[in-house]
Amino acid sequence: MYPSNSAHSQDIPYDPLPLTQDPPRDSIYHDPPSPHASGFDTPPVEMSYFSDPTPPGAAQPRFLGAALYDDPSTGYRDSFASQNTQNTFRTAPSVVNSSVYALNPDTPQAGAYYDDPHDPEYNTGPGQGASSDSPRYLAQKRSAYTVPRVKSKRGLIIAGSILAAVIVLIAIVVPIYFIVIKPKSSSSNNSSVSPSSPTSTSTSSGQPSSAVVVTGGDGSTVTTGDGTTFTYSNSFGGTWYWDPQDPFNNNAQAQSWTLPLNQTFRFGTDQIFGVNLGGWLTTEPVSCAPALYQKYPQAIDEWTLSQAMAADTSSGGGLSQLETHYKTFITEQDFAEIAGAGLNFVRIPLPYWAIEVRSGEPFLPKTSWTYFLKAIQWARKYGLRINLDFHALPGSQNGWNHSGKFGTFNVLYGPMGIANAQRSLDYIRIIAEFISQPEYRDVVVIFGITNEPQGTSIGKDALSRYYMQAYNYIRKASGIGEGNGPFISYHDGFLGLSQWADWLPNADRIALDDHPYICFDSQSSAPMSSYAQTPCTTWGGLMNTSMSAFGLTAAGEFSNAVTDCGLYVNGVGLGTRYEGTYTGTWPVIGSCTPWTDWQNWDSTMKSGIQQFALASMDALQNWFFWTWKIGNSSATGVVESPQWSYQLGLQNGWMPKDPRVASGTCANQGIFSPPLQAWQTGGAGAGQIPAAVTASYTWPPSQISNAGAVSLLPSYTPTGTVATLPPPTFTYSSGSSVKTANAGNGWQNPSDTASGMVAITTCSYLNPWVGSAAPPSPLCSSGAAARAVPDPLITPSPRQS
Template identity: 35%
Template sequence: MSDTDIPRAHRSRNRSARGESSRRDRPRKKESRTRRGASSADEGRADRRSRSQSLSANALAQLNQDNVRQQKHADRERRKRDRERGEGHDERARERLERQQRRERERRREREAERDRDREREMEWERERQREREREQRRTRGRDRSPSPDPEAEPVIIPKNYQKPGRQKKKSRVVSGAVMEEGRSKGWGFGFGGWGNHSRDGSYDSLRKEELYSQPEKKKKTTWSKRKKWIVGGICAVILLIIIIVAAVVGSKHKSGSSSDSSGPKASNSDVPAKWINTYLDPTTWASTEDFNTTFTDVMVGDLPIMGLNSDWDDSAQANDKVPALNKPWGNYSKTPARGVNLGGWLSIEPFITPSLFNYPLSAGVVDEWTLCIHLGSQAASTIENHYNTFVTESTFQDIANAGLDHVRIPFSYWAVKVYDGDQYIYRTSWRYLLRGIEWARKYGLRVNLDMHGLPGSQNGWNHSGRQGAIGWLNGTNGDLNAQRSLDIHNSLSQFFAQDRYKNIITHYGLANEPRMTFLKASTVVNWTETAYKMVRKNGYNGLVIFGDGFMGLDNWQGKMQGYDGLVLDVHQYVIFNQNQIDFTHQKKVQYACQGWTQQAEQSQDTSTGYGPTQFAEWSQADTDCAQYVTNVGQGNRWEGTLNTGNASTAILTPDCPTKDSKCSCDQANADPSKWSSEYKQFLTMFAEAQMYSFEKGLGWWYWTWQTETSPQWSYKAGMQAGVLPQKAWDRSFNCDTDVPDFSKSGLPEYY
């Protein structure tokens, strides 16, 4: 600042600070004056007064001028400061704008880089496909293997939005899990008596255990004597001799044609027309040829391939001596109810049945078959077909018959028949395994309940329909389109299974598994069901046609869809998906099965109080929802109060076991059966047998399901092995004819 910028009152101080002298400190210049003569004292005093008054007036004027100058200077300073503050604000605004522009440029560069990476991944994927084609050409000895030009003959199974996954670290293995239904809506069950007003509402659970690896302990090197070496050598020689003998015997059996190779005989496509090479009709592309006719045929019935099943068949087999052979009439199901089991999780993949297929971080978003196919990308077809080929084998059907069961329900989904633009599913591979499964059932005298588990658009939005999320069937933008697609699929299926080959074995034909009629308009679902029924009958299928109760309450079906011969209502009964039933004590759960469900079965069978013919195609022994993924991948459970659905109206975040406190635990419920107490085994046995008794008041039952990877309370096979299911389905010790004990008094905790 210059002195001109400093107020006058402060200049002298500043100059003093700089070592300068002020005007007052300088010697005054002597003025030349003319001396006047002496005067009288009065004149001198008057003159002094006059000069004093004149000086005071001048000083006052000077002071006023100084004040005016100081005020003007202060105003200038204030305006200057205001300008400086305004310029600073503008400068900060400019800086913020520049920062925003820099960030936007960086984001654009990142998006461009991501697009470049996407293009690179796509190019790499195309190169990988080319390498795969080259490898295929080498495997087929140089034959021309150009893809079929017919998209119906060779569907695209690679997801359109597929991005090849990057290299990932080894994940922890899921070692505990379960099987079963998700979502259950409120208002479930009859409103009759004391057992009626209970709601059902559902989701899935996610529990994980990290896989533990341990290094083998190093052993100290020991020195053997010569005698010990001779002894060990002799033992090894004997073992080697035995192995050679066994190998020779097995080799002779193979030569005689009794191959035990699960992959079946080596296939050739030398007789496959060029348009069908490398399609679902080319046997060289199959993971297994066991019990398949590999002689090429493209014969279609209802636009569905017969897969070489154009030979004779034998329906003389009998599941057991309690039921007729396949070529004999079953009779009235009300008098001879079905006793069956589901093959859930086989051709319609479900996370809780095979959690190993969904062993990915939650961030991967793999929650159903749709997202699994996307995540697997080029490996989807081989991974899923390997599951089809190994999860269920011929021995599965033999074991089911040996358990005293006489029916098997096979869930499958629409992509066994057809796929549509944008679908991620594997096309028609499951169709071949469905037909082979039916032939194995025939071999052991088991009648088949065909269950359409997933329809286009999803009829319930649950993961077992193939795609979790929105309901696009009879709902939303493409609701009508997907409803018509579903009819088209049933048009093909019903024509195919009306063939004489299937008339004795396909006794039940399901239209739609668990349509969520608490969300969909009930009258629309009823109209679609009636249309589908009439079409199936017109196409020549004469067995029982099955429709789902839709969770809207059994008494609400009274009077609906009457006059349709062989149209059967299907009900799925569980206590664990209902907040007002999962908290029943062990004693009350058994009592409810004996009384509540028996009452519902009897009243639903009576057309004056219910629909009429009613079957029970799903139930289990599970008394908690603790099993892994049983309430969806990545969600908790009601039992412990960890069910976080992301929706406040459905989430349950306080313990809901009978004690409703922090003691509620899933540890014992998820334990290995070898660790179950005798009291718990007694409860599980009585709970299962009570349900069998109840559901035989209708047209019969199918347990959900035959096998799971890790959840024995959802597996008929594991339940038999654990001793909590009868070894023969008809040989039961409890038929709701004795008092149900209070299990807590016997030492069984209500919270585990």
């Protein structure tokens, strides 16, 4: 565990977190166990049999432990009390913040107080504890809490008179203080304070407000940023936390069995139970509200959707419709529901136009970034961790609609392939600098640098060099070792997990991303129940092997779909393989209606889907379901791709309420046995990549597919201004003034001063999205060509954290 609160907040006194699991009493406090050791497994605090008198969200004392549950027959541990020379038992349970551990010695000893009324020694011997020879005799406690002597009547009268005088004095002084002195003092004092109590009178907008609760658990009322409220539902012991005066506090915890954000997630040991927020900040027809695309029949991707929206200014609202989508499709309540569903991660696809656009690119620039900042805030509030997935790159990395533009792909492929890769690496560096800041690194803990590159066409050599260069940029931004920036997640490029075994040995915290789908292969009319063990036999062994041969391996995407049925699953107007209407020649298997008409699914269908989901979760071990939410069709008003929606499955009974129940579904599959090697999680040896390995992955490659020698292709030069990402703004009231919290400046490593990749003014360039075409000739005037391809960036020596 490492401290997660930023340096500017180190002087804030934080309350201790509530214990979620009491330590075994006898193993911790008695060695060897005391004669009264019960052996009773203590339940977590949230399962206590009695109500908690502390305020909502307030922490339990850290010394509270298993003694509370020491007697399994009664469900609580009663305590011993001493009054003068007579000892009695309390007839009610001890309060939850009793200090029994602070009183008891580590081992029984003569003359020491031992607070256990069930000890046989208490029931033997004269006086039952009154004797000075008994361990019940607490001399120090008696001296501190002596029984008051009986006073004379005159003494009582004098004491009463003094008390009455004090009361009169208080009645005069207190009003004067609050009416005259305190307002004057407050108006002259503008210093900022950092509260440690569970309430706050500040707001993120700087507007005055009444005292509000800043933390709570199941059944508590949550007030959102826009002032609306909802009831937080989390039966797994999760707690939300949001204090506008302390906006980077990481006390929140998604579930009792998931470490809070202020503790390091133990990759390889703690399981990733994640869900994608597909179609939110990077739109695509199947995942976001299909109605967004159905309104414009010519739109097949965000490029054409943006063009159609921009042209529709008279009634449609123009390109601002995209921001309306950002505001409404995913909200804060979705994050609360995700934590309440037993999930601990969200994977958020982010496009390059969150940073900037260049000439001719129709996307709405920079706006989605402001909503990603909201996502960080909401994830922090509910204890969720984020996998930021760089989902759409300039020129497209795969030619599919979710990359921004359907058709050709132009990253590491084709005549503009190297220039687009240079620009993409710049954006990776910019994102890495932002999320490596201490204000964000405990929330955004995974960075997926490129979603689904076409590795089979790009080739492993060029893709590996690109991946290596991204590693260099990210670790220069973050530093080396646990707690310094994110895990770096690499998609396997559809080359297969086995192709990456032993790749980049000793690299600091890298992960392999696989997207196991079976719905895009050959189709079958077999019933859903026939797929019960398919994930176990298909994916389980591959994931186990990769966890050992490579390191952390996760499924960045998977779904419950076993056919390609569903609205826009393959894209707008592309049909389905199942019905024989997809591009190419496909046999007709049947009608898609039984696979999409979820309102009429019977219990057999639902249980079949759930069994498939459980098998997938167990086989994949660390996973992100695609996707949390599917929007309704504007034609039917309902979801038409039901096997892709986690939320819909929860609401209708085909997704598990608790993802942990998946464990053991794939019996005898040799599930990976943790932990990962130390260097794989940022420990000893992390970053010590052998020199021979780094030399084999120098950047750029000498050639790229479908284009030839890089030296003959259009390239950019590092002479431009870097488009840094702006941080959020948090303001709050402090006395009579408004304060602004330090949110970082967007750039973690001030020594990273390299300029951005831009075009050379004397060179000729093709459209970045051109596809196959002959490069312009000549490319550049004399002298410019030498600047087009920068010198290789060699992996720097790892910095010590």
